[in-house]
Amino acid sequence: MRVLIVEDDDAMAGALTASVRSAGHQATRVSRGADALLAHRDQETILLDLGLPDLDGLDVLRKLRQVTHVPILILTARDDERSVVLGLRSGADDYLVKPVKLVELLARIEAVARRVVRGSGVERRQFHVGEVSIDLDRRAAAVGRRELQLTATEFDLLALLARHAGLVVTREQILDALWGDAFLANSRSLDVHLTGLRSKLKLPGFIINVRGVGYRVEGDASEGTAHEDGSAAR
Numbered sequence: 161m162r163v164l165i166v167e168d169d170d171a172m173a174g175a176l177t178a179s180v181r182s183a184g185h186q187a188t189r190v191s192r193g194a195d196a197l198l199a200h201r202d203q204e205t206i207l208l209d210l211g212l213p214d215l216d217g218l219d220v221l222r223k224l225r226q227v228t229h230v231p232i233l234i235l236t237a238r239d240d241e242r243s244v245v246l247g248l249r250s251g252a253d254d255y256l257v258k259p260v261k262l263v264e265l266l267a268r269i270e271a272v273a274r275r276v277v278r279g280s281g282v283e284r285r286q287f288h289v290g291e292v293s294i295d296l297d298r299r300a301a302a303v304g305r306r307e308l309q310l311t312a313t314e315f316d317l318l319a320l321l322a323r324h325a326g327l328v329v330t331r332e333q334i335l336d337a338l339w340g341d342a343f344l345a346n347s348r349s350l351d352v353h354l355t356g357l358r359s360k361l362k363l364p365g366f367i368i369n370v371r372g373v374g375y376r377v378e379g380d381a382s383e384g385t386a387h388e389d390g391s392a393a394r
Contacts, residue, residue: 161185161186161204161205161269161273162185162186162188162202162203162204162205163180163185163186163187163188163203163204163205163206163207163269164188164189164190164196164199164200164203164205164206164207165177165180165187165188165189165190165207166189166190166191166193166195166196166206166207166208166209166212166217166220167189167191167207167209167235168191168192168209168211168212168213169209172209172258173189173191175262176189176207176235176262176265177189179262179265179266180266180269183266185269188203191212191213192212192213192214192215193212193214193215193216193217193219193220194214194215196208196220196224197220197223197224198340200224200227200228200230201228201336201340203230204230204231204273205230205231205232205233205269205272205273206224206230206231206232206233207233207235207265207269208220208221208224208232208233208234208235208236208252209234209235209236210234210236210238210243210247211236211237211238217234217236218243218246218247218250221234221247221250221251221252222250222251223332224251225250225251226330226332226333226336227332227333227336227337228336231253231254231269231272231273232251232252232253233252233253233254233255233256233265233268233269233272234247234252234254234255234256235256235258235260235265236255236256236257236258237257237258238257239257253272254268254271254272256268285297287322287323287382288382289322289325289377289378289379289382290363290366290378290379291303291304291363292318292322292361292363292366294318294319294322296319299312299315301315301318301319303361303362303363308360308361309360310357310360311353311356313338313353314353314356314357314360316337316338317334317338317350317353317354317357318357318361320333320334320337320338321367321375321376321377322377324377325377325378325379326376326377326378326379327376328370328373328374328375328376329374329375329376330373330374331350331373331374331375332374333374334350334374334375335350338350338353354367354375365378366378
């Protein structure tokens, strides 16, 4: 398991890193909230301190929850009831108060990881939404039998929206998935790619703008197979 440790105290970070690695997991440590917002994408679990030097940990937690569903465990010296309630209501999967026994910490990490594994499914590699079919392995998309000539970013954008068909995907989620930083990436780039994608789809109303939030593709994504000509289909 890949664990991101967000901790500004070097001694504590060293002990956490050694403990996580001794249990057979991979550990990456960052000391600032801004670094956590950049480093989270390849991680499977996050240990988050609330007392960070640049950002309040609860703000970091809320921002992370906008773009990732991986387990987040708060590990902090704040033991007042208000902080615990705010942490859990803001999206933390668990809340541990320092000092914590490392054996208990590892048990908590493994417990939340098991819950995530049970709730996860196998990603479909070919699927369609209405007339639009997508093949993730070939990185190909088509409307009916008309194959779309998409740029790499346009394809990634279409695949992301289509996988969440019927649900709103926020601008922050899109920026994080495509550019790796939901809070510093140039949102104007998203507008340009979205315009290009809509132009190539030629399906008015397929991608709906949810004002002030993000975008939604109408319909439900279902599995598909491939035509002999290579385009993905039902």
